Amino acid sequence: MPYKYLEEIAIADIAFEAWGSTPEELFKAAADATMNVMVADLSTVADREKRRIELEEENLDLLLFNFLQELIYYKDAQRLLLRVDNIHIEKTQKGFKLQAEAHGEELNPEKHDLRVDVKAVTLHQFQVKKTSEGWWAQVILDI
Amino acid sequence: MAIPEFIKKISDTIWEIPPSYKEGMRVPARIYATEELLTAMDEGVFDQITNVATLPGILNYAYCMPDAHWGYGFPIGGVAAMDAETGVISPGGIGFDVNCGMRLVLTNLTYEEVKPHLQALVDNLFKRVPAGVGCTGFIKLSQDEFCRVVETGAQWCIKHNLGWEEDLTRTEENGCIQGADASKISKKAIERGKDQVGTLGSGNHYLEIQVAKPEYIFDQELAKAFGITIPNQVVIMFHCGSRGFGHQVATDYLQAFLKVMESKYKIKILDRELACAPFHSPEGQDYFAAMKCAINLSFANRQVILHRIREVFSDILHRSPEDLGMHMVYDVAHNTAKLEKYEINGEVRNVLVHRKGATRAFGPNMEGIPEIYKKFGQPVIIGGSMETGSYLLVGVESGIQTFFSTAHGSGRTMSRTKAKKQFQGKKLQEEMAQRGIYVRSVSFAGLAEEAGGAYKNVDQVVEATERAGISRRVARFIPIGNVKG
Structure with a gap:
């Protein structure tokens, strides 16, 4: 699991760090960390629906911020629990462009062991960094 | 932990961090707490409240209420009054959950009368007031109708027979804050909220059946004025x-402000979550009008839930809600920014008071309090943890010192991640049942995160507000049934 929930920061909310050898891996890990706050076992989310996510932002960190927001949007607007694969991030003149495919299904309390709702991604202590091993991010989710 | 050296004692319940503590602080930060509460506060609070003190237009002090804890942008329990002419508006000073709030409802039943029906009541409330991740409500709305809801708030509900006319007068802003403009909200916001009217949500949101024991009535006259008149009276509180x-x-x-804050308005902030815009800028006014839509949606949400509660009590007890005396005491908002008038240096000025995880607590005879409560002051509803108890307070004249703001709950002391490791949901539910509290929750993990041990002592929080003179105790309520989001 390329992410870890942090105990000592953001008392009312949930903080996590995520990592990956590429920005794509990092984004995928952060997406799972966000969804895992809401669903205890991500393997119970079946692959029935598909959504395409396309975003462009000036910075990589705001790209991650918006990417995670998309997942929260689908959870409320279409009651979809999504997992992300096939992410592609490229550098453009304006900044960074993301194209991703997300798969999942409608949430079902009978089937999915649901935990707590994520209201939003906050920018408090939000960080995306390149490290010697790859890429790392810290995110605080509003609960 | 000892009290950090940079904090100066002003009185037993007021502490100050001077502007010399951090570059850019325009005013000192003031923390309202007993020594014990202050000692237990996490360092995030001090860092965040001093960041707040750097915001343009902030007046007097950046305030922390006794239940303050580490949030994002502002701490939870943070209050900042901005000069409306020169100051800013910041979503991080209001919170994502705009107008998250509390509503208190009476019954004329005693604990003895409710006890045999408690389980049926909680089970039915659990069924009829949807809670948990992605929950949707019973009300189906078109996008246009949803826009009418966000512009007219609880008034929309009364028009559609989801409540009593008197409910409106007992809600802050009469359940509909003026100036909400649905043209300022995004399609995404509508899509996220359209099917969720009448739902609790999750996290620290709950619906509770409580008892007002005679030994916990602190002021008989005020309790009576607010409708607490019989020993062991049952009330319902929800958040x-x-x-x-x-x-x-x-x-x-938040994103719109980030784009213009530095480039257009030359505002520098210490935490991106404090993104802001001048209140009188087009961006600031657009957010103000959009945020008011969220305030109204929240009033409507609590109004629909109240309607469901009345239905459930009526169904189980075979009496009408009127006959059961199910009047609302009051509805308070936690996460808002509101324009209020204050005298600053001898001049009456418009002030935008940001209250994040803090409650407005107007003193007696102030504008904006329902007529029936006017001479007593505004009721303030404080939700404790689900295991301990909650309070009804009243606003006081000396509340002017914090722009009439007080605490909102007991405040967390332990992170959710840590609480989940320390407490076990199923076991907690059983232990609470043994103590006479019947709990239903969609999630045992969610239940564990809300364990009483993860919170500060609500009695201490409330006592601190009373000793500091920002609100006063009226009654304490004991939980007997709980629906946890």
């Missing part, structure tokens, strides 16, 4: 907010 709609409104404008 919820503007759901996905409010969260999206805040998210949309």
Whole structure:
């Protein structure tokens, strides 16, 4: 699991760090960390629906911020629990462009062991960094 | 932990961090707490409240209420009054869950009368007031109708027979804050919120059946004025907010402000979550009008839930809600920014008071309090943890020192991640049942995160507000049944 929930920061909310050898891996890990706050076992989310996510932002960190927001949007607007694969991030003149495919299904309390709702991604202590091993991010989710 | 050296004692319940503590602080930060509460506060609070003190237009002090804890942008329990002419508006000073708030409802029943029906009541409330991740309500709305809801708040509900006319007069802003403009909200916000009217949500949101024991009535006259008149009277308290709609409104404008804050308005901040815009700028006014939509949606949400509660009590007890005396005491908002008038240096000025995880607590005879409560002061509803108890307070004249703001709950002391490791949901539910509290929750993990041990002592928080002179105790309520989001 390329992410870890942090105990000592953001008392009312949930903080996590995520990592990956590429920005794509990092984004995928952060997406799972966000969804895992809401669903205890991500393997119970079946692959029935598909959504395409396309975003462009000036910075990589705001790209991650918006990417995670998309997942929260689908959870409320279409009651979809999504997992992300096939992410592609490229550098453009304006900044960074993301194209991703997300798969999942409608949430079902009978089937999915649901935990707590994520209201939003906050920018408090939000960080995306390149490290010697790859890429790392810290995110605080509003609960 | 000892009290950090940079904190100066002003009185037993007021502490100050001077502007010399951090570059850019325009005013000192003031923390309202007993020594014990202050000692237990996490360092995040001090860092965040001193960041707040750097915001343009902030007046007097950046305030922390006794239940303050580490949030994002502002601490939870943070209050900042901005000069409306020169100051800013910041979504991080309001919170994503705009107008998350509390509502208190009476019954004329005693604990003895309710006890045999407690389980049926809680089970039915659990069924009829949807809670948990992505929950949707019973009310189906078109996008146009949803826009009418966000512009007219609880008034929409009364028009559609989801409540009593008197409910409106007992809600802050009469359940509909003026100036909400649905043209300022995004399609995404509508899509997130459209199906969620009448739902609790999750996290620290709950619906509770409580008892007012005679030994916990602190002021008989005020308790009577607020409808607490019989020994062991049963009341219902609930906590919820503007759901996905409010969260999206805040998210949309946080990003909009980030884009213009430095480039257009030359404002520098210490935490991106404090993104802001001048209150009188087009961006600031757009957010104000959109945020008001979220305030109204939240009033409507709590109004629909109240309607469901009345239905459930009526169904189980075979008496009408009127006959059961199910009047609302009051509805208070936690996460808002509101324009209020204050005298500053001898001049009456418009002030935008940001209260994040803090409650407005107007003193007696102030504008904006329902007529029936006017001479007593505004009722303040404080939700404790689900295991301990909650309070009804009243606003006091000396509340002017904090722009009439007080605490909102007991405040967390332990992170959710840590609480989940320390407490076990199923076991907690059983232990609470043994103590006479019947709990239903969609999630055992969610239940564990809300364990009483993860919170400060609500009695200490409330006592601190009373000793500091920002609100006064009226009654304490003991939980007997709980629906946990």
